[in-house]
Amino acid sequence: MQLKQDPVRFVSEDERWEAVQHRNPLADAHFVYAVKTTGVYCRPSSSARLPRRKNVEFFDTAADAENAGYRASRRARADQTAAANERAELVARACRQIEMAQTPPTLNELAEQAHLSPFHFHRVFKAETGLTPKAYASAWRARKLRDELGSADTSITDAIYTAGFNSNSRFYESSDQLLGMRAREYRAGGQGAVIRFAVAQCSLGAILVAQSLRGICAIFLGDDPEPLLRHLQDQFPNAQLVGGDEHFEQAVAQVIGFVEAPSVGLNLPLDVRGTAFQERVWQALREIPAGTTASYGDIAARIGAPTAVRAVAQACGANRIAVAIPCHRVVRRDGDISGYRWGVERKRALLEKEAKART
Numbered sequence: 001m002q003l004k005q006d007p008v009r010f011v012s013e014d015e016r017w018e019a020v021q022h023r024n025p026l027a028d029a030h031f032v033y034a035v036k037t038t039g040v041y042c043r044p045s046s047s048a049r050l051p052r053r054k055n056v057e058f059f060d061t062a063a064d065a066e067n068a069g070y071r072a073s074r075r076a077r078a079d080q081t082a083a084a085n086e087r088a089e090l091v092a093r094a095c096r097q098i099e100m101a102q103t104p105p106t107l108n109e110l111a112e113q114a115h116l117s118p119f120h121f122h123r124v125f126k127a128e129t130g131l132t133p134k135a136y137a138s139a140w141r142a143r144k145l146r147d148e149l150g151s152a153d154t155s156i157t158d159a160i161y162t163a164g165f166n167s168n169s170r171f172y173e174s175s176d177q178l179l180g181m182r183a184r185e186y187r188a189g190g191q192g193a194v195i196r197f198a199v200a201q202c203s204l205g206a207i208l209v210a211q212s213l214r215g216i217c218a219i220f221l222g223d224d225p226e227p228l229l230r231h232l233q234d235q236f237p238n239a240q241l242v243g244g245d246e247h248f249e250q251a252v253a254q255v256i257g258f259v260e261a262p263s264v265g266l267n268l269p270l271d272v273r274g275t276a277f278q279e280r281v282w283q284a285l286r287e288i289p290a291g292t293t294a295s296y297g298d299i300a301a302r303i304g305a306p307t308a309v310r311a312v313a314q315a316c317g318a319n320r321i322a323v324a325i326p327c328h329r330v331v332r333r334d335g336d337i338s339g340y341r342w343g344v345e346r347k348r349a350l351l352e353k354e355a356k357a358r359t
Contacts, residue, residue, distance in 0.1 A: 010044075016058050029120065033058050034065050040073035041065040048073060090114050090306070091128040094121075094138065104137035128304035131280055139276035195236060197223040198244035198252045204261050204346045208232060209252045215269030219255060219322045221342035231267045235320070259323055262290045262354045266324055274318065277308075281315035288329045291358025293351065295333040317341055323350065333347075 010016055010030040027044035034041035035051045042048050056347065059065040062072065094110050105113075110133055111121035125133050159243035195217065197210040208228040210218040218235065220228040232241065252269055258266040272282060275276065279302045287302075288294050292301075296309045296316075305311070316327040319341070328347045331337055340347035 009295075010070070011288045013058055016044070017053060017056065020056070021050065023047070027121070029123065030249075031058050031060055031063050032062050034068070034070040038073075041070040042073055046073075073295060087124055087128055090116075091125055091304070094125060094133065095129070098133070098137045099140055104134075104141070107133055129280060131276070131283070135279075136276055139279050140275075153155065153296055193236065193239045194241045194242055195232075196242050196244045196248045197229075197232060198248060199228060199254055200256060202256045204259060204342075204349060207256065207259070209244075209255050211248060211251065213270045214271035214323060216251070216255070216324065217271035217273075219324060221322050221346055222319075255323070258287045259350070260353070262357050268322060268324070270324060272321065272325070277305075277311065278315040278318060281312050282319060282325050285316070285319075285326050289358075290326075290329075291354040293329050293335075296330055297333055299330060313339060329354075 010027045016027070016031055016033065018024075020033050023045045025045040030044075032043055034057045036055045036057060037051070041059065057068075059068065059070075066072075074197050094114060095106060097110060097113060107118050110125075111118040114121050114124075116124065122133065125131075125136075129136055131139065193212065194224050195206060195210050195212050196241065197218075199206060199208045201207070204221050206225045206228055207221075207233060208218065208220040208231075209216065210232055218232060220231060222228045245246045253267060254266060257264055272279065274282065281299060284299050284302045286343055296312045297306070300306050300308045300312045303312075312330075316330055317339070319327045322328075322342055328340055328350045332339075337344055337348050337351065
């Protein structure tokens with residue numbers, strides 16, 4: 001019998017039992033089955049001996065099965081490890097395909113190469129990397145473009161084509177999103193770009209807020225304003241730094257209000273630029289609810305790179321947009337508060353504010 005190919009199936013118990021009977025690997029992402037007589041659960045494609053139907057119970061996730069008192073069988077644990085390795089290799093091949101392509105491959109092309117439906121491939125890719133295939137391709141092109149523009153031996157036109165843009169016009173349509181400014185300005189260290197900034201005081205000390213054409217590109221915290229301004233100048237040594245006007249002061253007030261009362265939220269566009277890995281980490285940070293924390297290992301696991309704990313910590317340290325990208329919510333596995341770019345005491349103060357707001 002032909003295996004079911006529709007990724008939205010496996011909802012009814014009859015469909016699930018049929019998938020178990022045929023050890024259908026397409027069903028592994030949708031449910032697990034538990035055996036009442038043994039107290040264990042398995043994936044639909046498990047090679048374990050088939051149980052009797054009357055002894056089978058279905059759960060949407062392994063966590064649901066464990067909450068019901070079942071434990072993973074030895075085969076299930078081995079299957080999970082093998083499946084995780086297989087998914088990681090599949091996504092790694094897709095990433096290489098994206099990185100080596102002259103123009104970004106479509107979702108259908110990537111899915112066909114992986115022998116999966118577009119729906120299922122999209123789901124697996126995002127679960128492993130924390131990014132959609134399209135977002136990964138965009139981040140890769142942005143990184144490649146920045147690398148090319150950093151070389152004085154490469155013309156801007158050559159850099160555009162090397163980064164995978166098949167026409168200048170297509171690049172310039174998205175240049176502000178990729179670089180926050182025009183390519184020529186980026187190559188010149190921000191020359192000609194206008195970055196508005198303002199320095200103020202908040203309960204955490206001095207705060208500098210800067211905004212490019214795309215949005216807020218920096219939120220720095222410190223004891224004194226002068227080092228914060230010098231740091232901004234180091235980021236874009238040739239940019240035109242302009243003191244914020246009355247309209248920009250409103251944005252600064254929103255940032256300060258968010259620092260003082262996290263429950264009010266922050267609804268401002270952000271100019272986020274980093275490597276593909278950094279953007280995965282920063283996106284995961286923004287998904288940590290205010291008033292809670294996660295460990296570096298937790299973040300590494302969420303983005304599908306459980307061994308990259310040190311790289312996650314480095315990405316947190318590279319974050320230039322304090323508070324809005326909440327790297328202060330990441331702590332050591334033992335709960336210790338350490339490793340904050342703007343000072344451990346500020347990190348502790350932010351967490352205390354958020355905990356109070358949550359309660």
